[in-house]
Amino acid sequence: MKLTSSITDYDQKWPSLFLEEAxxxxxxxxxxxxxIHHVGSTAVEGLAAKPEIDVLVVVSSAKALDNWQAELTGLGYKRGGDLAEGHHFFKRDVGGKRTHKLHVCVSGHSQINRMLGIRDHLRSNSADRRAYAELKFxxxxENRTGxxxxxxxxxxxLDQLIRKIQTRA
Structure with a gap:
């Protein structure tokens, strides 16, 4: 079964697509x-990725989530299932293709440090970046179910990377 998008080599347009969306x-x-942070594989220069821009929005409170959801719908986003308590997820498709994934987390949520830590580690560690690209391809x-x-x-x-990052800290 296909993924939401095929994995491609790094595209120099990804950072500008992030800035536009931010x-x-x-x-x-x-x-x-x-x-607002660019996260995920499209945020790591040289890393192969599904061409779907991951955006992390850090908010002080999620009290206005219903209002945000209505505005995000107007921007073409659909609500996805929350990835964890307090980790709200939205997705945007254009022309039937996934283009953006939006993560909304309240300041202090553990996923913020996880996403930024993985991104920053892969940006500075070429061996892990290559290994991750090979794994993704x-x-x-081999994918059968999606x-x-x-x-x-x-x-x-990714869990191993987090442990590696934490032992260095």
């Missing part, structure tokens, strides 16, 4: 928005 998102979250090739299988296959590698 500009559209700031007004949605208003004063609650603390920061392998998982895509995105859940692919994500489960990546999880041990």
């Amino acid at each position: 500009g559209r998102l700031w007004s949605v979250f208003g004063d609650a928005c603390i920061d 392998h998982l895509e090739k 995105i859940a299988e692919y994500l489960a296959g990546k999880a041990p590698f």
Whole structure:
């Protein structure tokens, strides 16, 4: 079964696509928005990825989540299942293709440090970046059931990276 998108070599356009989307998102979250980060594989120069821009919005509170959801719908986003308590997920497709994944987390949520830590580690560690790309291509090739299988296959590698990052800290 196919993933939401095929994995491709790094595209130099990904950072500008992130900046464009971040500009559209700031007004949605208003004063609650603390920061907007480019995360995921498209945020790591040289890393192969599904061409889906991962955006992390850090907010001071999620009290206005229903209002944000209505505004995000106007921007083409659909609510996905929350990835964890307090980790709200949205996805945007254009022309039938996934283009963006939006993670909204309240400041202090553990997923913020996880996403930023993995991104920053892969940006500075070429060996782990290569190993991760090879794993992703392998998982895509062997995939039989879809995105859940692919994500489960990546999880041990990412958990190992987090342990590596934490032991260095």
